[in-house]
Amino acid sequence: MTEGSRWRRCLGMLxxxxxxxxxxxxxxREEDARLAEVLEAAEIELDRGVIAREELVEALAASAAESTAVTEAEAERETAASAVPLPRGWLLAEASGAFSAGRRSGAVPDAGSSG
Known part of the structure; x- marks a missing residue:
């Protein structure tokens, strides 16, 4: 084998x-482009999940605040209804807002007085 053929063989291998x-x-490069598309799709999915979670937390907070406001309003109505003064104590205001027959102490009409 000559020196020139060795160089040609070496050059061919290179x-x-x-x-x-x-x-x-x-x-x-093709795999990199494909993975970039997969990564972009995964990032979009992640963003959507974050947004959905944040919206759910906001909705739950709003619902809880609304529920608390309604409960407080009902409690105020019940308190106001039970605090209504009744003449002579013959009717009692119940916590439910209904009235029942009954007597309060000190509100019994004087049966023996003439007037």
Whole structure:
């Protein structure tokens, strides 16, 4: 084997390695582009999940605040209804807002007085 053929053989091997490296680089670039699309889709899905969770937390907070306001308003109505003064104590205001027959102490009419 001559020295020139050795160099040609060495040069051929280097060219084969270079061609293989180019093919590998091209394949990796294609895979990189595909993975970029997959990553973008995953990021969109993550953003949607975060938004959905935040909206749910806001809705639950608003619902809890509304429920608390309604409960407080009902409690105020019940308190106001039970605090209504009744003539002579013959009717009693119940916590439910209904009235019942009964007597309060000190409100019994004087049966023995003439007037």
């Amino acid at each position: 060219e084969e390695r270079e061609a293989a490296a180019r093919v590998r680089v091209e394949g990796l």
